[in-house]
Amino acid sequence: MLRVTRPLLSALQPLKASTGITGLAVHPDPLPALKSTYTSTLSLLSSLPATSVYRQATEAITKHRLALVDGANGDIAAAEKSLEAQVEVAIEEAKDEEKLVGKMIEWKAWENLETPAPEGQWRYFDPNTE
Template sequence: MFRATRRVLAAAQAINKAATTHRTKLSTGITGLAVHPDPLHALRATYTSTLKVLEQVPASAVYRQSAEAITRERLAVVEQAGEGNTEEQIEQVESKLEAGIAEELIQQAEDELKLASKMLEYKPWEDLEEAPAPGQWEPFRITPSTTTADDLHPK
């Protein structure tokens, strides 16, 4: 009888330990998007990698400034949640960021990391190899604040 009790006690302790380290969420509710087993760690790692890539972009580049600000803000929220991976911590991060569920945040972070790498490759902050044709960008100089309905629909 005592052996069975010890086994039940050990199983209960294992379940409690597993509950604190594994997700209890079964579905994201989004087709094709599985529940991530360790979303906060994945977010930390991806945000950190993105910041390292952005360090290679010139500090004067608008892309670096905006991407770095957003990434640092999101990383701070994730780090503020702590090292654990409880549903409460994950929900806290989701509610503070207001940008979707943890799995969507991971996708966004991974997409930004890919984009940062592409930006390094394309170097949009550098001058064009060839000067644009005269008047090429004129249609884009019209701004909504100076445009009237008649300007948008000429007769």
């Protein structure tokens, strides 16, 4: 017969009962999932031209967040503190960014427009000049 001890019982229970966010469940193994998503995103980003501003910005943020997760050494609380977010939220954000990278590749957002933008298309109101 298995005798349930406090360490065994705590190992069987998730670290937290709820994320406190409706519809967002506690992830059973969040840090490896987060690392995997960040790594996948970085791999996809390498498909974009190095001159792409989107690639440069997203790569920098993703590498920074990956370093924060690596620096937590498997400690979820430390990862959440350094990320300034619950790991489940970070996972959702990372998955969304990964999907966006795929769309950016599909759209070839770094290429010139097929038809030039109309005159004044990118002119914005500047109260200092008018």
